[in-house]
Amino acid sequence: MDILQTIASRRSIRAFKPDQINDDVLTQVLEAAQAAPSAGNRQSREIIIVKDEAVRIALAEAAFNQLFIQEAPVDLVFCANPLKSQQRYGERGRDLYCILDTAASVQNVLLAAHALGLGSCWVGAFNEEAVREAVGLPKDVRPITLIPLGYPAKQPEPTAGLSLAEFVHAECYGQPWRKKI
């Protein structure tokens, strides 16, 4: 799929067929995560692959019963590794760059999954401690995003976004949303 078409046609998928994802396809998705930009190339992110049903159920519960998380045959738990980034960038690395490294890989995975015919959804609403417990995360790694992955059972309607004029600004100053200082 052409990259611009992939970007434009991706939607959050919240209903999955029971079909399994074969390992070659899953590897392609994970390689897309690895190819994402990373501050100073510290690669301050980790991904846990979850296929076990009991763990998928625990993740869905941790995410306030978003049941499509247990329905998907695979869940990916994206984590930030703040120490990796902090070693080079101090506080900014710990509090920001590791989150951005993780988010960049999340977006790559959503797009790669879509290009490969899979559905996925960025899930950020969850109890961090419950996710930690479900997958046995070490203390120094922070769960940032869950991505359920599977073949879509439903195709959602296009999402209404903002027009470019509503969030792109040619200049910071002199625009209606920000007074000149």
Ligand SMILES: Cc1cc2nc3c(=O)[nH]c(=O)nc-3n(C[C@H](O)[C@H](O)[C@H](O)COP(=O)(O)O)c2cc1C
């Ligand atoms: C940081 C973040 C957190 C999100 N958390 C959730 C979530 O917990 N559950 C969910 O169903 N969708 C979640 N979403 C997906 C958004 O609801 C979705 O991207 C948005 O409605 C636009 O729809 P689209 O992805 O189909 O374009 C999240 C998206 C982002 C970027």
